[in-house]
Amino acid sequence: xxxxxxxxxxxxxxxxxxxxxxxxxxxxxxxxxxxxxxxxxxxxxxxxxxxxxxxxxxxxxxxxxxxxxxxxxxxxxxxxxxxxxxxxxxxxxxxxxxxxxxxxxxxxxxxxxxxxxxxxxxxxxxxxxxxxxxxxxxxxxxxxxxxxxxxxxxxxxxxxxxxxxxxxxxxxxxxxxxxxxxxxxxxxxxxxxxxxxxxxxxxxxxxxxxxxxxxxxxxxxxxxxxxxxxxxxxxxxxx
Amino acid sequence: xxxxxxxxxxxxxxxxxxxxxxxxxxxxxxxxxxxxxxxxxxxxxxxxxxxxxxxxxxxxxxxxxxxxxxxxxxxxxxxxxxxxxxxxxxxxxxxxxxxxxxxxxxxxxxxxxxxxxxxxxxxxxxxxxxxxxxxxxxxxxxxxxxxxxxxxxxxxxxxxxxxxxxxxxxxxxxxxxxxxxxxxxxxxxxxxxxxxxxxxxxxxxxxxxxxxxxxxxxxxxxxxxxxxxxxxxxxxxxxxxxxxx
Numbered sequence: 001x002x003x004x005x006x007x008x009x010x011x012x013x014x015x016x017x018x019x020x021x022x023x024x025x026x027x028x029x030x031x032x033x034x035x036x037x038x039x040x041x042x043x044x045x046x047x048x049x050x051x052x053x054x055x056x057x058x059x060x061x062x063x064x065x066x067x068x069x070x071x072x073x074x075x076x077x078x079x080x081x082x083x084x085x086x087x088x089x090x091x092x093x094x095x096x097x098x099x100x101x102x103x104x105x106x107x108x109x110x111x112x113x114x115x116x117x118x119x120x121x122x123x124x125x126x127x128x129x130x131x132x133x134x135x136x137x138x139x140x141x142x143x144x145x146x147x148x149x150x151x152x153x154x155x156x157x158x159x160x161x162x163x164x165x166x167x168x169x170x171x172x173x174x175x176x177x178x179x180x181x182x183x184x185x186x187x188x189x190x191x192x193x194x195x196x197x198x199x200x201x202x203x204x205x206x207x208x209x210x211x212x213x214x215x216x217x218x219x220x221x222x223x224x225x226x227x228x229x230x231x232x233x234x235x236x237x238x239x
Numbered sequence: 240x241x242x243x244x245x246x247x248x249x250x251x252x253x254x255x256x257x258x259x260x261x262x263x264x265x266x267x268x269x270x271x272x273x274x275x276x277x278x279x280x281x282x283x284x285x286x287x288x289x290x291x292x293x294x295x296x297x298x299x300x301x302x303x304x305x306x307x308x309x310x311x312x313x314x315x316x317x318x319x320x321x322x323x324x325x326x327x328x329x330x331x332x333x334x335x336x337x338x339x340x341x342x343x344x345x346x347x348x349x350x351x352x353x354x355x356x357x358x359x360x361x362x363x364x365x366x367x368x369x370x371x372x373x374x375x376x377x378x379x380x381x382x383x384x385x386x387x388x389x390x391x392x393x394x395x396x397x398x399x400x401x402x403x404x405x406x407x408x409x410x411x412x413x414x415x416x417x418x419x420x421x422x423x424x425x426x427x428x429x430x431x432x433x434x435x436x437x438x439x440x441x442x443x444x445x446x447x448x449x450x451x452x453x454x455x456x457x458x459x460x461x462x463x464x465x466x467x468x469x470x471x472x473x474x475x476x477x478x479x480x481x482x483x484x
Contacts, residue, residue, distance in 0.1 A: 015484055052326050053482065054481060054482055055484075056483060057482075072328070075327055075328040076327070078326065080326050082319050082322065082323070084319055086320050086323045087320065088251070088318070089318065091254055091255060095251070095254050099250075099251040100323075102244065103328065105328070127258065143323070
């Protein structure tokens with residue numbers, strides 16, 4: 001039997017009278033770097049919020065590491081990075097991370113470790129609101145790396161980053177995913193060319209999962225040249 | 240709840256304030272300037288200053304902390320940091336307790352400064368112990384903090400949060416006995432003023448300035464102010480939802 005870090009069954013979410021996810025089922029393999037790809041507005045963020053347990057749901061079931069999403073046992077095992085960086089703009093980088101580390105109960109030297117991991121060494125004393133958007137996003141990511149999370153849910157973490165840095169962050173994700181104590185990644189993106197960096201893909205459109213496969217398997221089953229092409233073929237086949 | 244997380248939250252709120260020296264200056268200096276101005280306007284009738292000076296010592300910290308807290312909490316919601324904290328192992332009590340602790344500390348400094356100025360150079364005569372004046376001022380500040388935390392849940396924008404000041408605070412100001420003694424109000428208004436916590440702040444300050452002993456009635460006033468603060472904090476905790484639409 002496959003070992004799943006995240007299992008979503010018949011998830012239904014209604015927001016402001018609009019059905020965002022009619023009935024969605026999906027799995028995320030433990031230790032995978034799973035990309036959730038789809039156009040903007042297709043319900044990616046709503047699905048991620050449901051996995052983290054901050055989304056009010058209308059039906060279905062979401063389990064993370066075997067426990068219902070949002071349950072108290074998961075709170076120091078799941079890290080969530082929202083699309084807009086959620087850090088205190090009026091605190092320095094290190095003050096932000098020290099606070100979140102204290103809340104999680106991470107070791108005292110953990111803030112320095114995660115600052116280095118996201119390539120912000122030397123910026124510790126800078127106020128978060130004086131950083132560029134990409135740097136602020138990395139502070140937000142660093143906060144999610146604190147402690148020993150088992151599942152990291154990242155909403156468009158690489159938007160607006162320079163290609164070198166983006167490659168470094170993906171390398172970091174893979175390093176953590178293949179570590180002795182592996183971290184499972186669920187990463188959303190509306191940029192299809194990030195697909196090749198994932199070990200698993202979930203293609204999403206209009207609140208539904210179009211396909212769940214490895215990048216290679218997806219290209220083979222659709223006969224497409226790239227993921228963008230595969231997406232188009234899947235949409236064409238469905239309509 | 241955990242002591243480590245509560246104190247970490249209090250330290251973080253104070254660090255945010257430290258990065259904003261202008262707000263600290265406003266919180267500490269403004270009440271001193273206002274009370275001095277008040278003294279000056281009643282230059283010709285010192286007994287009027289005697290009557291309302293003490294009441295204002297309790298009202299200023301309430302208003303200032305209400306404003307500062309409701310805006311800080313709203314920022315916590317709109318910046319996404321509240322949502323992040325609620326996905327972490329942080330109890331709601333840790334967050335609210337941290338805010339209360341941090342603003343309570345600022346309120347203590349504020350109360351010490353304003354009380355020393357008012358009782359000293361401005362010459363307000365206080366029959367009771369000076370520490371009781373400071374205690375009432377700090378309790379009022381905590382009440383303002385607690386109400387600010389609670390009401391911020393109903394504000395979507397900073398504009399709305401600021402409008403809650405006239406909505407929640409001005410009625411209490413009108414009915415607390417500052418303008419008209421409460422026992423001379425219409426019966427219906429008297430009842431309303433009886434359930435507004437600020438009324439007990441003014442009553443308590445009146446008792447401290449006029450009587451030298453700490454009476455049971457004064458302790459009852461203090462208990463009511465503290466109880467209202469705890470109630471507002473509990474209501475504030477109910478408004479913090481881990482799951483939102």
